Amino acid sequence: MLRSIAHKGSALSLKSLLTPINPSSSSSSSSSSTLISPQFPPLSSFFSNSPILERKQLDPNHDEFNKDPDAPPRLFVVQPRFRPETHLRTKLEEALNLANSLEQQRDGFYETEFLDKETPPHLVVQNPAARSPRAGAMLLNTYFRDGTVKTVKCHVNDLESKDGVDAIFVNAILTGIQQRNLEASFLYLMICTCLDSQSQVWAKPVLDRIGLIIELFNAHAQTKEAKLQAELAALMYKRSRLVRLQVRKGGVLHLVGVEEQKLLVPEDLMVFRRGSGGRGFISGAGETELQLQRRRILDRRKQLLSEIKEVRRTRAMQRAARKRQGVSPGQEIATVAVVGYTNAGKSTLVSALSNNYLCCDDRLFATVDTKLSSVILPSGRKVVLSDTVGFISDLPVQLVEAFHATLEEVVEADLLVHVLDASAPNLNEHRETVMQVLERIGVSKEKLQNMIEVWNKVDLLEKKSDIGEPDDGDYASSFSGEEDADNTSDELIDQHVNEQDIEAEPSDDLGDGICDEQDDYSDDWLSGDDEQDPWVGYDGRSVGRENVKDQQNEFSGDWKAAAKSSQSQSESTCHVKTSAVSGVGLQELLEIIDEKLGPGPVVERSVFDRKWRPPCSEDNEIAVEQ
Numbered sequence: 001m002l003r004s005i006a007h008k009g010s011a012l013s014l015k016s017l018l019t020p021i022n023p024s025s026s027s028s029s030s031s032s033s034t035l036i037s038p039q040f041p042p043l044s045s046f047f048s049n050s051p052i053l054e055r056k057q058l059d060p061n062h063d064e065f066n067k068d069p070d071a072p073p074r075l076f077v078v079q080p081r082f083r084p085e086t087h088l089r090t091k092l093e094e095a096l097n098l099a100n101s102l103e104q105q106r107d108g109f110y111e112t113e114f115l116d117k118e119t120p121p122h123l124v125v126q127n128p129a130a131r132s133p134r135a136g137a138m139l140l141n142t143y144f145r146d147g148t149v150k151t152v153k154c155h156v157n158d159l160e161s162k163d164g165v166d167a168i169f170v171n172a173i174l175t176g177i178q179q180r181n182l183e184a185s186f187l188y189l190m191i192c193t194c195l196d197s198q199s200q201v202w203a204k205p206v207l208d209r210i211g212l213i214i215e216l217f218n219a220h221a222q223t224k225e226a227k228l229q230a231e232l233a234a235l236m237y238k239r240s241r242l243v244r245l246q247v248r249k250g251g252v253l254h255l256v257g258v259e260e261q262k263l264l265v266p267e268d269l270m271v272f273r274r275g276s277g278g279r280g281f282i283s284g285a286g287e288t289e290l291q292l293q294r295r296r297i298l299d300r301r302k303q304l305l306s307e308i309k310e311v312r313r314t315r316a317m318q319r320a321a322r323k324r325q326g327v328s329p330g331q332e333i334a335t336v337a338v339v340g341y342t343n344a345g346k347s348t349l350v351s352a353l354s355n356n357y358l359c360c361d362d363r364l365f366a367t368v369d370t371k372l373s374s375v376i377l378p379s380g381r382k383v384v385l386s387d388t389v390g391f392i393s394d395l396p397v398q399l400v401e402a403f404h405a406t407l408e409e410v411v412e413a414d415l416l417v418h419v420l421d422a423s424a425p426n427l428n429e430h431r432e433t434v435m436q437v438l439e440r441i442g443v444s445k446e447k448l449q450n451m452i453e454v455w456n457k458v459d460l461l462e463k464k465s466d467i468g469e470p471d472d473g474d475y476a477s478s479f480s481g482e483e484d485a486d487n488t489s490d491e492l493i494d495q496h497v498n499e500q501d502i503e504a505e506p507s508d509d510l511g512d513g514i515c516d517e518q519d520d521y522s523d524d525w526l527s528g529d530d531e532q533d534p535w536v537g538y539d540g541r542s543v544g545r546e547n548v549k550d551q552q553n554e555f556s557g558d559w560k561a562a563a564k565s566s567q568s569q570s571e572s573t574c575h576v577k578t579s580a581v582s583g584v585g586l587q588e589l590l591e592i593i594d595e596k597l598g599p600g601p602v603v604e605r606s607v608f609d610r611k612w613r614p615p616c617s618e619d620n621e622i623a624v625e626q
C-alpha cells in the first residue's frame, strides 16, 4: 500500500515545483540529507524532464501519470464561479484556452491544431474569494471549502478511471500552502493513512493561474533569451513557494518509525524531525535541507541574472545599431512596439503589415520572443515593428520582472500600437489589463497618451452580426453535467460558513494533521549580494510578496468597476478597426503611424518594400506589386 501511495505522492508537483528524487536515496534509509541531489535541479520543461517522467524512468512499473509522455498533459480545469454569468463565461473560456495552450512545439510544430483540440474536462465550483474576500480564501488552507474539495476529488477519480488526468489547473491564485494542501504531499497522505482518516486531497499536481502561465512561457520559449527569462520566472515562482511542512504533535507521534518511507517524500517537501535547534518541532536536518534549497535557487538565479544582463547589453547595442541602419547620420529609424492582450492578433497584424511571417496561433502566449520586422510607411519612412509577448490579467509579477530585457523593447519604443480583439466580450477589461502592465513596466505617460489603439478581428464582429449570434448567452446552461455535483449543498454550506468566517481564524485542529507554513525569506532574498533585485519594479517600487498577495485579492476583486471605468473611454480611444486576416484597415493604420511619428528619415521607395500601399488612387500600383 505504501508503495502505491508513494507513486501518487511522489508525482505531485510539476517540474518547477519539485526537485527530482535522488535514486540512491529511495533505497537508502540513512539521514534525510541523502535526499538532496548534489546539483540544483534543472528547471527544464515539464514535458522533457519532469519529475514525473524521471520517476517513471526510475520505476518501470510506474504508469500512473503521464501515460504518454510525448503528448501534451491532460489538465482538469477547476474554475471558481463568478457573477454575472457573462463574466464567468469569459473567465472559463480563457481558462480552457490556457489549459489547451500548454504544449511544446516539436520540430517547430504543435502536435495538434489548436482548434481541433477537445475542450478539456472542467468544473465550475463555488468561489470562496468572491463570497468573503475579506477573510475567506486567504485564510482557507485549501482555498476552497471542504465540499468543493470533495467534489473535485470525485471528478478527478472519475477522470482517472477513464482517460486519466495529469494535473489540475485551478484558475485562481493560490498560496504555496493552499497549493500543497490541495496536492497533498506524500507525507500528508501517509499521515491520513496512519490516522485512518479518509483523505480528500486531490493527489495530483495542482497548477494555479500563475503556475500555468509560467509553464506556458517555458513551453513556448524558443530563443535563448526567452528561455533564460522563463526559467528565471519559474525559479522566482518556485522560490516564493518553498513550503515548510510543520508536523504537529499528533502527526509526529503517528510518524514514529516510518523513517524509510520518509525517503520517498519528494525532496522539496521538507520533513522536520524533533531535535535540537529551530522553532517548535523543527529540527536541524529539515532546516538544512530548506537552506540548501534556498542556496541552490539563489545560485541559479545569480547565474541567470548575469546571463540575462548580457542579453540586455546585446539588445541595447542592437537597438542603437538598428536606429542608425540605412539612414543618414543624425537620423534614426523609429521602432513601433505592437502590444496587447494575448491572442489579440498582434503577430498576425505584424505579419500582414510586413513581409515577415511570424508565428500566429490560437494558443495563448504563442509569442514569447520579441520579433522585429521592417515596414515602409505610406510616406516612404522606414520603421521597425516589434511584435512582443502578450499580456493577460493577473500577469505574474515574476514574469514581468524576469522578462525585463524583452519588455525593454516596449519601454524604449518610439510609438506603441495597442491591439485589442474587438470580438472579445471583455474588451474593456483587456484594455485595462494592458494599460496596467504598461504602466507597471515604466512606459511614460506621454507614450501612453500617444498610443494608437487598434480594434482587430472586426471580421468576426461582422460574422457574428450576420448570423445573429447573441453576445451573451446563458453560459451556465452549457455546463450541464459539468456543474458542481453537490452545488446546492455546497452553496448552503458556503452560505452558512460565510456568515461566520469573517472573524474566523485558520483552524488549529489536530485534525488538520499538518500545518504548512510558508517560509518568509523575502528579507534575505532582497538583501542578496546581487546587484540587481528582481523584485524591484522598473520604477523602483518593490513588487515583492505583498504584491503577489494583492494579486490574489484583486483576482476576486470588483471587475465591474474596472470595466466601468474604461467603458467611458472605449469608443473614444479606438483609432482604427482592422482585420489582420482580410486586410481591412491596415492601410489606415500605417497612415496613422506615419502621422504620429511625424517627419523622419525617408528611405528610397521601392514597390517591393511595401506590402501595404495607398488604396483607391494607386490601384494600378497595387496590381503591379501583387
Ligand SMILES: Nc1nc2c(ncn2[C@@H]2O[C@H](COP(=O)(O)OP(=O)(O)OP(=O)(O)O)[C@@H](O)[C@H]2O)c(=O)[nH]1
Pocket (backbone or CB within 6 Å): 340, 341, 342, 343, 344, 345, 346, 347, 348, 349, 359, 360, 361, 362, 363, 364, 365, 366, 367, 368, 389, 390, 391, 456, 457, 458, 459, 460, 578, 579, 580, 581, 582
Ligand atoms: N478572424 C480573425 N482572426 C484573427 C485576426 N487576427 C488574428 N487572428 C487569429 O487570432 C489568433 C491569434 O493570433 P496571433 O497573431 O497569434 O495573436 P497574438 O496577439 O500574437 O497572440 P500571442 O502571441 O499569444 O500573444 C490566430 O489564430 C489568428 O489567425 C483577425 O483580424 N480576424
Ligand SMILES: [Mg+2]
Pocket (backbone or CB within 6 Å): 346, 347, 348, 359, 360, 366, 367, 388
Ligand atoms: Mg503573437
